[in-house]
Amino acid sequence: MAGSLRDPIERRLERAAAACGRDGGRLTEIRRQVLALVLRAREPIGAYTLLDRLKAEKANATPATIYRALDFLQEHGLIHKVERLNAFIGCTDAGEHHHHAVQFLICRTCGAVAEMEDAGIADAVERAAERTGFRPARATVEVEGTCAACAAAG
Numbered sequence: 001m002a003g004s005l006r007d008p009i010e011r012r013l014e015r016a017a018a019a020c021g022r023d024g025g026r027l028t029e030i031r032r033q034v035l036a037l038v039l040r041a042r043e044p045i046g047a048y049t050l051l052d053r054l055k056a057e058k059a060n061a062t063p064a065t066i067y068r069a070l071d072f073l074q075e076h077g078l079i080h081k082v083e084r085l086n087a088f089i090g091c092t093d094a095g096e097h098h099h100h101a102v103q104f105l106i107c108r109t110c111g112a113v114a115e116m117e118d119a120g121i122a123d124a125v126e127r128a129a130e131r132t133g134f135r136p137a138r139a140t141v142e143v144e145g146t147c148a149a150c151a152a153a154g
């Protein structure tokens with residue numbers, strides 16, 4: 001046990017299980033497996049790629065299995081969906097701050113996606129929407145461009 005906890009992903013899974021427990025959810029085996037696959041992917045991962053990888057461990061997994069697990073993980077703030085890529089990434093704070101404001105920086109060169117949390121941006125979007133009479137429920141801000149590493153390389 002002590003050995004496996006040295007793995008940063010195992011540590012994130014433990015934190016995720018604790019965060020779920022605090023708000024009355026349960027990180028079941030299947031949810032934990034899907035979360036582990038999202039966290040181990042080097043880049044945002046789509047539902048069907050997840051299904052293929054999950055089938056290696058659970059041959060009877062179906063699209064519904066994946067979508068139900070993804071819904072739960074999103075609801076508990078453990079993963080985010082990058083709409084532009086139709087793919088999922090692990091939340092960097094692993095459910096510590098549920099439904100926090102989030103923006104994504106997407107590199108067009110290498111495909112890296114960084115998560116950013118700026119409450120000021122979320123507030124500004126909300127206030128601007130409300131001024132038009134609109135009632136915002138959720139705002140996803142995705143910024144495309146060049147990451148620092150690619151900018152430095154080229």
Ligand SMILES: [Zn+2]
Pocket residue numbers: 080090091092093094100102115
């Ligand atoms: Zn997050």
Ligand SMILES: [Zn+2]
Pocket residue numbers: 107108109110111112146147148149150151
């Ligand atoms: Zn890049």
